[in-house]
Amino acid sequence: MAGIGFILKKLTQREDLLGLVDAFIRASIISAGPWILTVLTLSTIMMFGRELLPFEEAFNFQSIIIYNFCFSLVLTAPICLTTTRFLADTIYAKDVSGTPGMLFGALSLVLFIEGPIACILYFGIAKLTFLMALLAVINFLLIAIIWMVAIYLTALVAYDAVTGAFFAGLFISLILTVFAALYGDDETMLASFSLGMAVIIALLITQILSEYPYPFKEPYAFLGAFREYWEVALSGLFFNMAIWVDKWVMWTSPDRLHLPNNLIIYPHYDASAFMANLITIPAMAIFLIFIETEFFEKYLRFYEEIRQGATMKKIISNQEEIWSFVLHATRRLLIAQVLVAILVIGIAPTVFEAFGINFMQLGMFRMCVIGASYQILILFLSILLWYFDNRRDALLLHIFYFISNGVLTYISMELGFSFYGAGFALSAILSCLLAAYLIEREVTKLPYHTFVTHNTSLRARHT
Amino acid sequence: MSPEAAIPAEKNKSPQNGVKQPWVRKELAGIAAPEADICLFLEGTYPYISGGVSGWTHDLIKSHPHLTFTLISLVPPHFVGERKYDLPPNVIAQQDVKIQSLEVGDRYLSEKKKKAFFEGLERPFLHLQSKGNLDDLKAIISLMKETGVELGEEILIHSEDAWKLIVRMYSASLGNASFLDFYWTWIGLIGGLYSILLGPLPKAKVYHSFCTGYAGLYLARAAVETGRPALVTEHGIYTNERRIEIVSTEWIKERQSINLNIEKRRKERGLKDLWMDTFSSYSRITYQAAELIITLHEGNQPLQIIDGADPKKLRIIPNGIDIEAFANLPRDPSHPPTVALIGRVVPIKDIKTFIRAIGYLKQSIPDVQALIMGPNEEDIGYFEECKELVKSLDLEHVITFTGKVNVRDYFPRIDIVALTSISESQPLSILEAGAAGIPCVATSVGACSELIFGRKQENPPLGAGGRIVPLANPLEIAKEMTTLLLDKHLWTKCSEAMRKRMKTYYNQALQTQAYGQLYEQLMHEATVWQG
Numbered sequence: 001m002a003g004i005g006f007i008l009k010k011l012t013q014r015e016d017l018l019g020l021v022d023a024f025i026r027a028s029i030i031s032a033g034p035w036i037l038t039v040l041t042l043s044t045i046m047m048f049g050r051e052l053l054p055f056e057e058a059f060n061f062q063s064i065i066i067y068n069f070c071f072s073l074v075l076t077a078p079i080c081l082t083t084t085r086f087l088a089d090t091i092y093a094k095d096v097s098g099t100p101g102m103l104f105g106a107l108s109l110v111l112f113i114e115g116p117i118a119c120i121l122y123f124g125i126a127k128l129t130f131l132m133a134l135l136a137v138i139n140f141l142l143i144a145i146i147w148m149v150a151i152y153l154t155a156l157v158a159y160d161a162v163t164g165a166f167f168a169g170l171f172i173s174l175i176l177t178v179f180a181a182l183y184g185d186d187e188t189m190l191a192s193f194s195l196g197m198a199v200i201i202a203l204l205i206t207q208i209l210s211e212y213p214y215p216f217k218e219p220y221a222f223l224g225a226f227r228e229y230w231e232v233a234l235s236g237l238f239f240n241m242a243i244w245v246d247k248w249v250m251w252t253s254p255d256r257l258h259l260p261n262n263l264i265i266y267p268h269y270d271a272s273a274f275m276a277n278l279i280t281i282p283a284m285a286i287f288l289i290f291i292e293t294e295f296f297e298k299y300l301r302f303y304e305e306i307r308q309g310a311t312m313k314k315i316i317s318n319q320e321e322i323w324s325f326v327l328h329a330t331r332r333l334l335i336a337q338v339l340v341a342i343l344v345i346g347i348a349p350t351v352f353e354a355f356g357i358n359f360m361q362l363g364m365f366r367m368c369v370i371g372a373s374y375q376i377l378i379l380f381l382s383i384l385l386w387y388f389d390n391r392r393d394a395l396l397l398h399i400f401y402f403i404s405n406g407v408l409t410y411i412s413m414e415l416g417f418s419f420y421g422a423g424f425a426l427s428a429i430l431s432c433l434l435a436a437y438l439i440e441r442e443v444t445k446l447p448y449h450t451f452v453t454h455n456t457s458l459r460a461r462h463t
Numbered sequence: 464m465s466p467e468a469a470i471p472a473e474k475n476k477s478p479q480n481g482v483k484q485p486w487v488r489k490e491l492a493g494i495a496a497p498e499a500d501i502c503l504f505l506e507g508t509y510p511y512i513s514g515g516v517s518g519w520t521h522d523l524i525k526s527h528p529h530l531t532f533t534l535i536s537l538v539p540p541h542f543v544g545e546r547k548y549d550l551p552p553n554v555i556a557q558q559d560v561k562i563q564s565l566e567v568g569d570r571y572l573s574e575k576k577k578k579a580f581f582e583g584l585e586r587p588f589l590h591l592q593s594k595g596n597l598d599d600l601k602a603i604i605s606l607m608k609e610t611g612v613e614l615g616e617e618i619l620i621h622s623e624d625a626w627k628l629i630v631r632m633y634s635a636s637l638g639n640a641s642f643l644d645f646y647w648t649w650i651g652l653i654g655g656l657y658s659i660l661l662g663p664l665p666k667a668k669v670y671h672s673f674c675t676g677y678a679g680l681y682l683a684r685a686a687v688e689t690g691r692p693a694l695v696t697e698h699g700i701y702t703n704e705r706r707i708e709i710v711s712t713e714w715i716k717e718r719q720s721i722n723l724n725i726e727k728r729r730k731e732r733g734l735k736d737l738w739m740d741t742f743s744s745y746s747r748i749t750y751q752a753a754e755l756i757i758t759l760h761e762g763n764q765p766l767q768i769i770d771g772a773d774p775k776k777l778r779i780i781p782n783g784i785d786i787e788a789f790a791n792l793p794r795d796p797s798h799p800p801t802v803a804l805i806g807r808v809v810p811i812k813d814i815k816t817f818i819r820a821i822g823y824l825k826q827s828i829p830d831v832q833a834l835i836m837g838p839n840e841e842d843i844g845y846f847e848e849c850k851e852l853v854k855s856l857d858l859e860h861v862i863t864f865t866g867k868v869n870v871r872d873y874f875p876r877i878d879i880v881a882l883t884s885i886s887e888s889q890p891l892s893i894l895e896a897g898a899a900g901i902p903c904v905a906t907s908v909g910a911c912s913e914l915i916f917g918r919k920q921e922n923p924p925l926g927a928g929g930r931i932v933p934l935a936n937p938l939e940i941a942k943e944m945t946t947l948l949l950d951k952h953l954w955t956k957c958s959e960a961m962r963k964r965m966k967t968y969y970n971q972a973l974q975t976q977a978y979g980q981l982y983e984q985l986m987h988e989a990t991v992w993q994g
Contacts, residue, residue: 306642306643309640309643309644310642310643311641312634312638445623447630451646452621452623
């Protein structure tokens with residue numbers, strides 16, 4: 001007469017109602033930081049390059065840097081997000097002894113996948129001198145490693161170390177590259193830039209090894225995480241492709257530049273997009289502060305009080321607090337971002353004139369400003385989705401953003417020069433609306449999702 | 464008797480669905496849904512556990528070789544087990560049903576139907592939490608049928624309407640309790656109910672379950688859906704056993720501190736009450752659906768009545784033994800006065816009281832010998848304590864721990880069998896000793912009083928076969944044993960009464976015959992089409 005004893009026993013094991021994903025989320029937020037720093041550095045370096053080097057050498061350098069950033073980011077993101085998510089789990093499980101081993105496992109995977117691709121790109125497709133091609137491959141891999149290590153380290157909540165390393169490395173890059181531009185050629189420029197990157201890596205890895213002095217063990221344990229977090233991996237891939245897809249499409253426009261080195265860029269559009277991204281820095285800062293202060297506290301309270309036996313009334317009131325915060329914060333961010341965008345769009349002609357930027361870019365730049373403003377909101381809302389562990393909706397959003405950005409950019413390109421950038425802007429607005437809908441669906445039914453749809457214990461009852 | 468402890472609950476990566484392919488006797492493979500004479504609902508016992516109710520089940524099936532049986536074995540969600548018995552040839556099919564496991568089921572049900580379904584469920588569910596009855600079960604079954612889709616986890620557990628129902632149930636019943644605890648409690652309860660209502664229902668002429676609870680619920684469902692007669696046999700009282708289990712569970716932390724305000728306490732039912740009341744409802748439903756409610760002894764009947772059993776349906780069929788194996792054992796004419804306790808050396812048997820009683824007994828009968836006959840490795844700590852006690856009372860030359868032995872070898876030189884247990888059902892030791900004509904002294908637990916003094920309606924009265932003593936009272940036990948040992952005339956009278964009573968009422972053949980007659984009678988009842 002076995003009764004319900006087994007049921008009662010099982011019910012005590014309800015630990016994972018809240019799988020803490022905090023470290024992972026922090027990493028995702030902070031990952032925007034290096035991106036911004038990099039855009040800043042790149043813009044500066046490219047400006048110097050254009051000023052100081054002959055036309056062809058400048059474009060040689062510029063195209064390689066753009067390709068390296070864009071493809072290394074897209075290819076590394078899935079590996080990076082998945083390992084970080086796995087790392088967050090091990091932090092939650094209070095066993096970080098696998099940390100250094102896992103990092104090197106992940107790095108070897110990055111090199112294994114991206115090394116051949118970089119070689120094909122620079123030794124096969126591009127027409128470069130052997131030395132330049134080699135330097136380009138090295139630079140590609142250094143940047144890929146940086147994405148990996150930096151985000152890995154931020155997951156371990158070492159913001160200062162990351163920011164410090166980036167400042168130091170980028171500063172070295174900047175100085176050396178400018179000197180190289182003054183006294184050398186494109187090869188020395190690339191080598192100097194890489195040197196700064198190598199400094200960043202050295203600083204970050206030293207930091208990890210000194211904080212986690214464990215022997216390397218099971219460096220490939222994280223590979224299993226791809227099965228569980230495949231949505232995260234794909235999200236990383238699609239979001240980063242979405243960020244770049246409009247540039248790729250524009251590289252097929254009639255106004256593109258097919259360089260002698262056989263690489264294609266469209267400097268006007270690329271530069272407009274880079275510059276537009278800079279205006280999201282204030283919003284990024286506001287968002288970080290929101291998350292770190294108000295949001296995280298409300299978020300934790302919601303889950304903690306459920307665990308501690310809150311009544312439904314209390315659960316709902318905590319949920320309503322989160323919802324009103326999300327509404328409030330999104331509204332404030334949107335207003336701030338729109339104001340900045342309007343200001344920037346308004347003063348753009350003056351700035352362009354002052355810096356001697358080609359007025360051809362003005363229309364594109366304005367569109368990119370609108371697009372970038374909404375893109376940053378998409379990023380924020382998807383981070384919120386990740387906070388609530390709704391990986392499926394985040395993936396859906398990123399796929400939509402990727403496809404819409406690709407398709408709409410193509411259409412706007414076909415419509416002619418005056419529509420350049422409009423596709424990106426429209427896609428970002430539509431994706432932002434989708435993100436808003438998804439987050440509304442999530443947060444307004446948060447108790448349901450918490451107990452039923454995202455509750456792994458519920459499904460694990462039988463297995 | 465708690466075989467549930469023995470169920471291995473290893474995790475296995477079984478497919479999501481709860482129903483593995485049924486086992487069907489080879490000769491019958493290919494015949495779609497063969498109809499059995501009897502379908503048995505077994506909860507966590509046969510054929511995966513040995514001894515106890517499981518052994519009883521095996522014997523019952525074997526003793527009716529002309530009837531065919533289908534078995535539904537209810538097992539825990541993660542259960543993987545090996546059969547401890549070879550299924551007798553008259554078992555035509557056996558199937559495991561995992562309690563709480565549901566098929567994925569259809570995903571889509573129109574909003575209108577879904578709303579009607581879940582709103583309709585609310586009333587019977589609320590009833591189940593307090594004083595549920597068969598009508599509630601019927602309502603739930605017909606609501607489930609009316610949806611017209613294949614119900615499973617998707618709609619019943621994962622849908623938003625299912626969630627809203629849970630929230631409504633919570634507000635209506637335990638709005639001040641921890642929602643998390645309520646939620647898991649509810650998922651457990653409702654998952655169990657759904658898995659029973661959606662499990663396979665083999666065709667049979669008679670349905671029979673060996674307890675209330677989930678098996679009883681299955682029985683009630685079978686009765687409602689097929690209109691065939693249902694029968695329940697209870698060895699112990701399910702709700703009683705669950706009550707002990709639930710009260711001692713720690714996971715439900717009753718958060719309200721002990722509330723001294725009676726009025727408030729009445730209002731604030733806890734989650735344990737929810738479990739208890741739901742299982743009481745299941746018992747009530749089982750009793751209402753069953754045509755007859757059978758138990759081993761009278762002692763259980765008041766509890767069944769409290770749980771809602773109609774007194775008119777109550778029957779007693781005691782367990783029987785092979786009388787012949789004990790009736791003709793010769794008496795050993797030259798042995799010292801000897802008393803024995805037959806049972807495992809565990810606290811529930813209260814062996815220490817027996818040892819103390821022997822201490823007193825030795826004062827009146829110095830040459831007395833005492834045997835403690837039963838396995839002693841189950842609770843080594845307790846066994847050590849007992850040996851310690853024997854030593855401190857200076858009884859080392861009086862008391863012998865024999866370990867597990869064949870009692871028939873010892874019966875010829877045993878004068879009294881004692882039983883000091885604090886809980887029993889229908890103890891085999893008294894049946895066997897009685898059949899061998901050995902008077903018994905036992906505590907007033909389970910069926911002991913019936914076995915020693917006869918049932919109320921015993922006709923003609925056979926007289927006392929020994930003595931009943933209070934719990935944990937060594938002096939009283941020693942006094943009664945002294946009387947029996949010293950008064951030869953009394954001893955002979957008791958011996959005869961026991962021998963006769965066992966032969967007349969506790970013969971295995973009688974038990975077989977009783978079930979045979981019941982089955983025969985119910986099998987030929989016309990199907991009653993219900994609602």
